[in-house]
Amino acid sequence: AxxxxxxxxxxxxxxxxxxxxxxTITNATDGTVLINGTVSGGTxxxxxxxxxxxxxxxxxxxxNSTTGTISITDGANGNIAITPNGSGAVQLDGLSWPTADGSxxxxxxxxxxxxxxxxxxxxxxxIDGLSDAKSGGANFTGxxxxxxxxxxxxxxxxxxxxxxxxxxxxxxxGDQNTAIGYDALTANTTGSFNTAVGYKSxxxxxxxxxxxxxxxxxxxANTSGHYNTGTGMYSLYANIxxxxxxxxxxxxxxxxxxxxxxxxxxxSGDVITSGSNNTIIGDGSDPSANNxxxxxxxxxxxxxxxxxxxxxxxxxxTAxxxxxxxxxxxxAASVAAGGxxxxxxxxxxxxxxxxxxxxNSTTGSITITDGANGxxxxxxxxxxxxxxxxxAITGYGADLQTESGTSKTxxxxxxxxxIVCSSSSAVTITVPASLPSGFNCMIxxxxxxxxx
Numbered sequence: 001a002x003x004x005x006x007x008x009x010x011x012x013x014x015x016x017x018x019x020x021x022x023x024t025i026t027n028a029t030d031g032t033v034l035i036n037g038t039v040s041g042g043t044x045x046x047x048x049x050x051x052x053x054x055x056x057x058x059x060x061x062x063x064n065s066t067t068g069t070i071s072i073t074d075g076a077n078g079n080i081a082i083t084p085n086g087s088g089a090v091q092l093d094g095l096s097w098p099t100a101d102g103s104x105x106x107x108x109x110x111x112x113x114x115x116x117x118x119x120x121x122x123x124x125x126x127i128d129g130l131s132d133a134k135s136g137g138a139n140f141t142g143x144x145x146x147x148x149x150x151x152x153x154x155x156x157x158x159x160x161x162x163x164x165x166x167x168x169x170x171x172x173x174g175d176q177n178t179a180i181g182y183d184a185l186t187a188n189t190t191g192s193f194n195t196a197v198g199y200k201s202x203x204x205x206x207x208x209x210x211x212x213x214x215x216x217x218x219x220x221a222n223t224s225g226h227y228n229t230g231t232g233m234y235s236l237y238a239n240i241x242x243x244x245x246x247x248x249x250x251x252x253x254x255x256x257x258x259x260x261x262x263x264x265x266x267x268s269g270d271v272i273t274s275g276s277n278n279t280i281i282g283d284g285s286d287p288s289a290n291n292x293x294x295x296x297x298x299x300x301x302x303x304x305x306x307x308x309x310x311x312x313x314x315x316x317x318t319a320x321x322x323x324x325x326x327x328x329x330x331x332a333a334s335v336a337a338g339g340x341x342x343x344x345x346x347x348x349x350x351x352x353x354x355x356x357x358x359x360n361s362t363t364g365s366i367t368i369t370d371g372a373n374g375x376x377x378x379x380x381x382x383x384x385x386x387x388x389x390x391x392a393i394t395g396y397g398a399d400l401q402t403e404s405g406t407s408k409t410x411x412x413x414x415x416x417x418x419i420v421c422s423s424s425s426a427v428t429i430t431v432p433a434s435l436p437s438g439f440n441c442m443i444x445x446x447x448x449x450x451x452x
Contacts, residue, residue, distance in 0.1 A: 094114045095114050095115075096114055096115050096116060097116050098117050098118055100118065102118030103118070103120075105120075105121060106119060106120055106121070107119055107120075107121055131149070133145060133146045133147070133148075133149065134149045134151070139154035139155055139156050139157060140154055140157055140158070140160075141158045141159070142158050142159040142160075143157060143158060143160040143161065144160075144161050144162070145160075145161075145162045145163075145167075145169075146162070146163045146164075147162070147163060147164045147165045147166075147167060148165055148166065148167075148169060150166075150169040151168075151169060151170070151172075152170045152171055152172035153172055154171070154172060154173075155172055155173040156173055156175075157171045157172060157173050157174055158175045158176075159175055159176050160174065160176065160177045160178070160179075161177075161178045161179070162177075162178075162179045162180075162184070162185070163179070163180045163181075164179065164180060164181045164182050164183075164184055165182050165183075166182060166183050166186045167179040167180065167182065167183065167184045167185060167186065168184070168188060169186055170186060170187055170188060170189050171185075171188060171189060172190060173189070173190050174189065174190050174191045174192045174194075175192045175193070176192055176193045177191065177192060177193070177194045177195070177196075178194070178195045178196070178197075179195075179196045179202075180196070180197045181196070181197060181198045181199050181200070182200065183199065183200040183203045184196040184197070184198065184200065184202060184203070185201075185202045185205055186200075186203055187203060187204050187205060187206050187223075188205045189206055189207065190206070190207045191205050191206060191207050191208045191209055191211075192209050192210075193209055193210045194208065194209065194210065194212070194213075195211075195212045195213070195214075196211075196213045196214075196218075196219075197213070197214045197215075198213065198214060198215045198216050198217070198218060199216050199217065200216070200217045200220055201213040201214065201215065201217060201218045201219060201220070201230075202218075202219045202222060203217070203220050204220060204221050204222060204223050205219070205222050205223060205224075206223050206224065207223070207224050208222050208223060208224050208225045208226055208228075209226050209227075210226055210227050211225065211227070211228045211229070211230075212228070212229045212230070212231075213229075213230045213235075213236070214230070214231045214232075215230065215231060215232045215234070215235055216233040216234065217233070217234055217237055218230040218232065218233070218234065218235045218236060218237065219235070219236045219237070220234075220237045220238075221237065221238050221239060221240050222236070222239050222240060222241075223240055223241065225239055225240065225241050225242050225243050225245075226243045226244075227243055227244045228242065228243065228244070228245045228246070229246045229247070229248075230245075230247045230252075230253070231247070231248045231249075232247070232248060232249045232250045232251070232252055233250050233251070234250065234251045234254050235247040235248070235249065235250070235252045235253060236252070236253050236254070237251070237254045237255075238254060238255045238256065238257060238273075239253070239256050239257060240257055241257070242256060242257050242258050242259045242261075243259045243260070244259055244260045245258075245259060245260065245261045245262070246261075246262045246263070247261075247262075247263045247268075248263070248264045248265070249263070249264060249265045249266045249267070249268055249283075250266050250267065251266070251267045252264070252265065252266070252267065252268045252269055252270065253268070253269045253270065253272060254267075254270045255270060255271070255272065255273050255290070256272045256273065256275075257273055257274055258272065258273070258274050258275045258276040258291075259276050260276050260277045260278075261275065261276060261277070261278045261279075261280070262278070262279045262280070262281075263278075263279075263280040263281070263285075264280070264282075265280075265281060265282050265283045265284070265285060265300075266283045266284065267283070267284050268280045268281065268282060268283065268284065268285050268286070269285070269287070270286065271286045271287070271289075271290050272286070272287060272290055272292065273290040273291065274290065274291045275287060275289070275291050275292040275293060275295075276293055276294075277293055277294040278292055278293070278294065278295045278296070278304075279295075279297070280295075280296075280297050280304075281297070281298045281299075282297070282298060282299045282300045282301065282302055283300045283301065284300065285297050285298070285299060285300065285301060285302045285303070286303055287303070287304035288303060288304040288305055288306060288307075292307060293307045293308070294307055294308045294309075295307060295308070295309055295310075296309070296310040296311070297310075297311045298310075298311070298313070299311075299312060299313040299314050299317065300314060301314045302314040326349065398416055398417055398442070399416065399417040399418070400417070400418045400420065401414075401418070401419055401420070402419075402420045402422055403419050403420065403421045403422070403423070403427065404422050405423065405427070406423055406425050406426060406427050406428065407427065407429075407430070408421075408427070408428075408429055408430070409429075409430040409432060410429065410430065410431050410432065410435060410439075410441065411432075412435060412436055412439065414439075414441050415436065415438075415439050415440065415441060416440065416441065417441050417442075418441070418442045418443075418444060419441060419442070419443045419444070421443065421444065421445050421446065421447055421449070421451050422446050422447040423447045423449045424447050424448045424449050425447075425449040426449045426450045426451075426452065427445075427449050427450070427452070428451075428452055429443060429451060429452070
């Protein structure tokens, strides 16, 4: 063995070195040293150092710029340290890393020119520290705004929540409001217990209370109305001061300004303006007029017929069943049939009797009356007869005429009349064949003469 100095620390200068096992170190004309094998530095407890000869750079590079890699690996669980000398800095791919360790919770920042440095986190650590949010504070207990910090002059506006640019941005003293969406409840100052979800929902509300609007511009115009619920785009859009309205569906009760209206379905009740106390259920269903009162309309496209009425189904409906078995009793002060030029017909469902009866068998009466100057016809079908079950007929009225002569030939004008023969002489009644079918009259003998 040949030791370069007792401490093995001398520098060797040579044109070339040959090692055993064919490892060679040669110095070519271009000054490149070729090493075939592994180069080790350091021995025992001494660290190995690779350094340049004098004031020159030390470079690790592959044989060309396109192939090969350079690997710096550590021993098992060891660290790799890159430590500049003096005030030098570590530079990786143009970035100059700071030499100091920095402090806890600092961030690594860049100046945009490659210099990295440690900086303290200047971001907000609470919601109230954000420039577009407000949480609690004086006269705003339990309230939260996300999207802006604007309010009116606060006066105990508690437990409000707003999410969205300009949502609830005029609030002064209203409580328990929830606004989600651009301009939701944007004009609200003193109104309380309102919920607005959607673009410009309850946008105009100022002092209205306990309203719920869900959908694009639902309850848009409401300013002072209370207890309204609008669900669906443009639902209750025009309502200003109406109360107790409920609308579910696109444009349901869109033009309403009245109160106590309920509408369910696409465009249901959309003709109502000042009407009140209406219940409209069904796609496109409406009352008979925009100022309708107390109309109940059920069915797709159904239209109410009159105030204080119930309409079941649209014009295509041909039957209405009262109970699944058609056995329910219908209670009504009066029942009307027919419409327009069509005659009304009351009939049984199939081969069954139709009975008119009072509520019990001991009291009450059944009355059949006609319109002004109209006739009442009881006409059995086919060869059937009118049967009064041997009961006396009372209270009837008919035209009464007195015949004082001794002869009379009946004419069509005598149909349905009562002829009283008062002569003391014999009276002869002639019945011509020309009388109309169904002709009838009653002949009463009041005189002493015989009627034949």
